[in-house]
Amino acid sequence: MPNRSNSQPAPLVARPAPLVGVVVVIFTVVDGELKALLIHRSAGPYTDMWAIPGGLLRSGEPLVDAAVRKLVDETGVQDLFLEQLYTFNDLDDVTPGGAIAVTYFALVDHVRVRLAKRTEWQPEWFAMRSLPKLAFRNEDVLNYALARLRNKLEYTNVAYSLLPGLFTLSQLQRVYESILGRGLDKRNFRKRMLSREIIAPTKDRQAEGAGRPALLYQFVSREPVEM
Amino acid sequence: MPNRSNSQPAPLVARPAPLVGVVVVIFTVVDGELKALLIHRSAGPYTDMWAIPGGLLRSGEPLVDAAVRKLVDETGVQDLFLEQLYTFNDLDDVTPGGAIAVTYFALVDHVRVRLAKRTEWQPEWFAMRSLPKLAFRNEDVLNYALARLRNKLEYTNVAYSLLPGLFTLSQLQRVYESILGRGLDKRNFRKRMLSREIIAPTKDRQAEGAGRPALLYQFVSREPVEM
DNA sequence: CCAAAAGTGTTTTCCGTACACCCATGC
DNA sequence: GCATGGGTGTACGGAAAACACTTTTGG
Numbered sequence: 001m002p003n004r005s006n007s008q009p010a011p012l013v014a015r016p017a018p019l020v021g022v023v024v025v026i027f028t029v030v031d032g033e034l035k036a037l038l039i040h041r042s043a044g045p046y047t048d049m050w051a052i053p054g055g056l057l058r059s060g061e062p063l064v065d066a067a068v069r070k071l072v073d074e075t076g077v078q079d080l081f082l083e084q085l086y087t088f089n090d091l092d093d094v095t096p097g098g099a100i101a102v103t104y105f106a107l108v109d110h111v112r113v114r115l116a117k118r119t120e121w122q123p124e125w126f127a128m129r130s131l132p133k134l135a136f137r138n139e140d141v142l143n144y145a146l147a148r149l150r151n152k153l154e155y156t157n158v159a160y161s162l163l164p165g166l167f168t169l170s171q172l173q174r175v176y177e178s179i180l181g182r183g184l185d186k187r188n189f190r191k192r193m194l195s196r197e198i199i200a201p202t203k204d205r206q207a208e209g210a211g212r213p214a215l216l217y218q219f220v221s222r223e224p225v226e227m
Numbered sequence: 228m229p230n231r232s233n234s235q236p237a238p239l240v241a242r243p244a245p246l247v248g249v250v251v252v253i254f255t256v257v258d259g260e261l262k263a264l265l266i267h268r269s270a271g272p273y274t275d276m277w278a279i280p281g282g283l284l285r286s287g288e289p290l291v292d293a294a295v296r297k298l299v300d301e302t303g304v305q306d307l308f309l310e311q312l313y314t315f316n317d318l319d320d321v322t323p324g325g326a327i328a329v330t331y332f333a334l335v336d337h338v339r340v341r342l343a344k345r346t347e348w349q350p351e352w353f354a355m356r357s358l359p360k361l362a363f364r365n366e367d368v369l370n371y372a373l374a375r376l377r378n379k380l381e382y383t384n385v386a387y388s389l390l391p392g393l394f395t396l397s398q399l400q401r402v403y404e405s406i407l408g409r410g411l412d413k414r415n416f417r418k419r420m421l422s423r424e425i426i427a428p429t430k431d432r433q434a435e436g437a438g439r440p441a442l443l444y445q446f447v448s449r450e451p452v453e454m
Numbered sequence: 455c456c457a458a459a460a461g462t463g464t465t466t467t468c469c470g471t472a473c474a475c476c477c478a479t480g481c
Numbered sequence: 482g483c484a485t486g487g488g489t490g491t492a493c494g495g496a497a498a499a500c501a502c503t504t505t506t507g508g
Binding site: 185187188191192195207209210211212213 | 496497498499500504505506507508
Binding site for chain 2: 485
């Protein structure tokens with residue numbers, strides 16, 4: 001067994017290099033439902049099942065660029081939250097030589113999204129609580145992304161990328177509840193959000209339909225911040 | 228701009244595929260010092276600096292196998308804690324076409340380690356508090372690994388892989404202190420460890436040198452477990 | 455005046471932290 | 482008997498959780 005594994009200057013051996021895919025789990029919240037964007041497989045293995053959008057890394061392209069490109073391709077949205085998740089080796093359908101897939105997850109405000117209807121793979125939003133048949137081990141990836149998202153909700157301001165610039169506390173709470181999958185106490189929720197100082201009240205109010213008009217809030221920062 | 232990014236059956240385009248490297252940060256604790264294993268660069272860019280051990284992914288080889296292989300190559304140890312960290316695209320020295328590096332981190336009990344002295348790149352343990360000049364962005368990787376390790380210490384039993392099967396609470400505490408970089412209160416530490424039920428007392432005692440002999444403990448599980 | 459959603463405080467519980475002294479052994 | 486390391490309990494403070502009623506608007 002040749003011991004050729006090192007990080008010394010790497011000889012460019014003529015050996016089929018593994019392909020690298022980049023896959024992006026795109027989440028949004030619509031009407032109190034957490035949804036993920038999936039594309040329809042019209043061919044190959046797992047025909048007629050659904051899969052997380054992704055593609056091959058271009059030569060020389062930084063990983064995050066490929067992920068952003070994918071996100072923009074599918075949703076037309078950019079500048080929103082995007083973070084690397086995990087790297088798998090059995091996620092893509094490029095079998096020869098093995099392929100590895102670097103997964104990312106993104107959060108988008110659905111009102112800003114224009115799904116690329118024109119494309120051949122018919123992207124569609126699916127509620128996380130009722131997913132269709134998924135190709136490969138994509139279900140694991142979605143669940144992993146969900147777990148990570150739930151975690152980040154607790155100690156970061158990532159929710160900013162699921163909401164418009166101004167929003168009510170109830171809207172924010174609904175976002176949290178849809179992601180966490182459980183109800184939250186209104187008073188405790190407000191206390192926590194305000195004491196963490198990730199949001200601040202504005203002077204505007206919003207009346208939507210019945211009921212007392214709600215104060216509008218904004219995120220203190222619209223960049224990812226811890227705490 | 229050709230829209231060729233998808234996860235449909237991937238056409239095997241003739242395009243230089245990026246190389247994939249696997250890099251493993253190997254930590255141990257010796258005499259109350261957290262140390263990382265580094266190798267010496269005898270050539271290439273960053274000559275005479277030090278780097279995290281790593282190598283190219285072999286064709287068709289699962290990522291984790293490559294990481295385990297690297298770990299065994301360097302330390303002779305296996306079956307210990309190993310976890311994926313992050314995937315970078317600017318860590319290796321394979322520039323043409325860009326290379327990506329999947330990083331892992333491992334924890335080993337130094338008494339079980341036999342460093343591969345024979346090899347050309349002279350692996351050596353370096354205390355995290357006094358690192359040598361490092362190649363590439365390896366310092367970032369080490370710090371990232373350290374942050375992750377500190378985190379995992381709090382809510383998992385990973386420390387099991389830094390200690391022998393039986394150990395005293397003081398030994399365990401020294402391990403925690405070296406990783407966290409600060410002293411801990413003895414009583415609070417014991418309370419926490421026992422209430423989390425990750426360790427259990429045995430009936431044996433150990434007398435080493437002076438002082439009252441200490442009760443020996445063992446980890447309830449020697450697999451990675453949360454909480 | 456009624457339905458609908460917004461807004462608001464107090465109490466309890468749990469966990470992390472701070473802190474000082476006695477115990478068993480070897481020499 | 483003394484030096485060395487092992488072992489133990491209590492009190493405080495802050496954060497999360499439980500919990501119900503009043504306010505403002507539209508119809």
